[in-house]
Amino acid sequence: MENIDYARVFEEIADLLEIQGANPFRIRAYRNGARTIETLSQPLESLLADEEARLEDLPGIGKDLAGKIRELYETGEVGRLTELRQEVPGSLVQIMHIPGLGPKRARQLWQGLEITSVEELEEAAREGTLEGLSGFGPTLQKRIIRGIEELKARAGRFKLADADIYVGPLLEYLKRAEGVDDLEVAGSYRRRCETVGDIDILATTSGDSPLMDHFVAYRDVQEVLAKGPTKSSIRLKGGLQVDLRLVPRESYGAAMAYFTGSKAHNIVIRGIGRERGVKINEYGVFEGERLVGGKTEEEVYAAIDLPWIQPELREDRGEFAAAREGRLPELVAPEDIRGDLQMHTQYSDGKHSVAEMIEACRASSYEYMAITDHSPSLAMTGIKLEDFARQYAEIDELQTQHDDIRVLKSAEVDILEDGTLDLPDDILAMMDLVVIAVHSKFNMRRADMTRRITRAMAHPKVNILAHPTGRLINRREPYPVDVEELVKVAAQQGLMLELNAQPDRLDLRDFHLQMAREAGVKIVISTDAHRTAELDYMSFGVDQARRGWLEAADVANTYPLEGFVELLEK
Numbered sequence: 314m315e316n317i318d319y320a321r322v323f324e325e326i327a328d329l330l331e332i333q334g335a336n337p338f339r340i341r342a343y344r345n346g347a348r349t350i351e352t353l354s355q356p357l358e359s360l361l362a363d364e365e366a367r368l369e370d371l372p373g374i375g376k377d378l379a380g381k382i383r384e385l386y387e388t389g390e391v392g393r394l395t396e397l398r399q400e401v402p403g404s405l406v407q408i409m410h411i412p413g414l415g416p417k418r419a420r421q422l423w424q425g426l427e428i429t430s431v432e433e434l435e436e437a438a439r440e441g442t443l444e445g446l447s448g449f450g451p452t453l454q455k456r457i458i459r460g461i462e463e464l465k466a467r468a469g470r471f472k473l474a475d476a477d478i479y480v481g482p483l484l485e486y487l488k489r490a491e492g493v494d495d496l497e498v499a500g501s502y503r504r505r506c507e508t509v510g511d512i513d514i515l516a517t518t519s520g521d522s523p524l525m526d527h528f529v530a531y532r533d534v535q536e537v538l539a540k541g542p543t544k545s546s547i548r549l550k551g552g553l554q555v556d557l558r559l560v561p562r563e564s565y566g567a568a569m570a571y572f573t574g575s576k577a578h579n580i581v582i583r584g585i586g587r588e589r590g591v592k593i594n595e596y597g598v599f600e601g602e603r604l605v606g607g608k609t610e611e612e613v614y615a616a617i618d619l620p621w622i623q624p625e626l627r628e629d630r631g632e633f634a635a636a637r638e639g640r641l642p643e644l645v646a647p648e649d650i651r652g653d654l655q656m657h658t659q660y661s662d663g664k665h666s667v668a669e670m671i672e673a674c675r676a677s678s679y680e681y682m683a684i685t686d687h688s689p690s691l692a693m694t695g696i697k698l699e700d701f702a703r704q705y706a707e708i709d710e711l712q713t714q715h716d717d718i719r720v721l722k723s724a725e726v727d728i729l730e731d732g733t734l735d736l737p738d739d740i741l742a743m744m745d746l747v748v749i750a751v752h753s754k755f756n757m758r759r760a761d762m763t764r765r766i767t768r769a770m771a772h773p774k775v776n777i778l779a780h781p782t783g784r785l786i787n788r789r790e791p792y793p794v795d796v797e798e799l800v801k802v803a804a805q806q807g808l809m810l811e812l813n814a815q816p817d818r819l820d821l822r823d824f825h826l827q828m829a830r831e832a833g834v835k836i837v838i839s840t841d842a843h844r845t846a847e848l849d850y851m852s853f854g855v856d857q858a859r860r861g862w863l864e865a866a867d868v869a870n871t872y873p874l875e876g877f878v879e880l881l882e883k
């Protein structure tokens with residue numbers, strides 16, 4: 314099992330305890346443990362195999378959690394979770410994650426109306442029988458119905474970062490089979506889509522390779538869905554489905570192109586081929602019955618007189634015209650990034666100190682970084698007003714110790730309900746740059762939300778609008794907002810928009826980024842790290858930037874320090 318599987322078990326225990334109304338400190342302990350495990354830099358199982366290693370030394374892992382981790386490792390289950398699942402119907406966990414609900418309301422539904430499944434809840438909401446429960450008015454019922462529809466639409470899709478966790482070790486394992494020549498992932502995973510439905514792997518082999526047997530014998534297989542000489546499918550323990558296809562060497566490029574997709578992109582390729590009298594499919598490029606190409610992807614594109622197109626662009630969103638006209642973008646790459654412009658420290662809800670964040674950014678060879686703790690209105694987690702002077706003095710002091718990185722003073726300033734900023738101008742005046750974002754009161758009409766944000770953007774000190782739509786992938790839809798208008802205002806005022814690289818944010822989205830680029834708005838890719846390990850999320854941001862057609866010049870934090878500072882001047 315991967316670390317994320319361990320983390321999920323603790324999350325589920327926490328969810329079930331929360332529905333039961335258990336002690337909040339217990340719940341918190343499980344959630345903290347889950348976070349620790351998820352962000353460990355090494356596989357938990359290698360720690361478990363090492364007799365010297367002490368799990369209890371990990372932050373947030375006490376004796377109790379360590380015991381449960383060992384139990385899970387040795388027996389494949391945790392007794393406490395088995396018990397909890399008997400006490401609380403498991404599908405209440407799904408119910409509690411529907412927007413507008415939560416653990417308390419899930420419990421209410423269960424104890425008041427004996428609703429324990431999403432289907433029952435949907436029926437009751439549609440019939441209006443929820444009204445009997447206190448707090449379940451017509452607005453909430455409508456919200457529940459919408460939430461359930463969204464839940465169904467994304468059912469079974471994995472966030473890219475989660476899929477990545479499983480794909481790495483699986484590929485490494487598959488490559489060890491004898492006779493494997495090519496082995497690559499195609500599909501939405503290769504296009505770096507923000508979520509993936511399943512993983513499509515293609516391979517070529519020589520001789521009598523045991524690859525298919527090796528595949529279905531993988532240690533983390535939950536279920537073998539199909540097994541054949543050229544195609545097999547498995548479901549991993551974490552739930553992710555993986556298809557493996559064995560293809561002839563002369564078809565490898567054609568198969569890669571076909572199974573990389575997207576479907577919309579394939580349809581255009583096939584159509585252009587047809588106009589030119591060649592047939593293009595997953596087996597190759599054919600003139601009549603004769604195979605004339607398809608060993609490489611380049612041959613497929615060459616058959617329709619186009620240059621090879623980057624997988625991230627294959628969505629039929631303008632890539633064919635751009636390829637024809639020789640203006641395919643030269644996509645930004647991870648090596649281009651020179652700084653990270655959103656991160657939190659212990660002054661707000663971050664886990665590490667300013668000094669530790671600086672060390673971690675230096676380790677990434679960044680030229681600059683910004684410390685952006687939450688402003689005070691975030692009651693539990695924001696930095697205290699009187700702490701700014703102290704933090705900035707601390708930054709000044711640390712800055713004197715390092716001339717290889719510039720530490721920019723900043724904050725992630727909350728946009729209040731009326732569009733004013735959560736910090737007075739004298740504090741904003743101390744900052745090198747100002748990042749703003751919405752963190753509360755999401756339930757506004759679209760026009761009002763748009764006005765609220767554009768009003769905040771108009772403040773002369775503001776530089777970057779962070780996570781502009783507020784969505785959380787698979788968890789929360791964006792708040793209603795006119796992104797086109799935000800892009801227009803950013804262009805007029807010389808503001809930058811953030812692409813937040815947290816795997817469950819990825820906000821702005823790919824097509825918004827494309828829109829921003831066309832309007833000439835610069836994007837910053839920031840990790841919003843709340844601990845040093847999260848600085849590594851940068852690559853997920855870069856993936857989406859590439860899907861949004863961004864070149865290095867479109868991304869502000871690829872500029873050298875001086876150039877970046879110039880971009881801050883409006």
Ligand code: DGT
Binds near residue numbers: 499502508512
């Ligand atoms: P996913 O798995 O839902 O995240 O998305 P994909 O894009 O990986 O889709 P998947 O796994 O169903 O199929 C892989 C690729 O195979 C897809 O991107 C394009 C190709 N493909 C699948 N079905 C069709 C089809 O009916 N027509 C065409 N032209 N291509 C298809």
Ligand code: CA
Binds near residue numbers: 500509510511513
């Ligand atoms: Ca797929």
Ligand code: CA
Binds near residue numbers: 511513556
């Ligand atoms: Ca598939």
Ligand code: ZN
Binds near residue numbers: 750752780
């Ligand atoms: Zn934020």
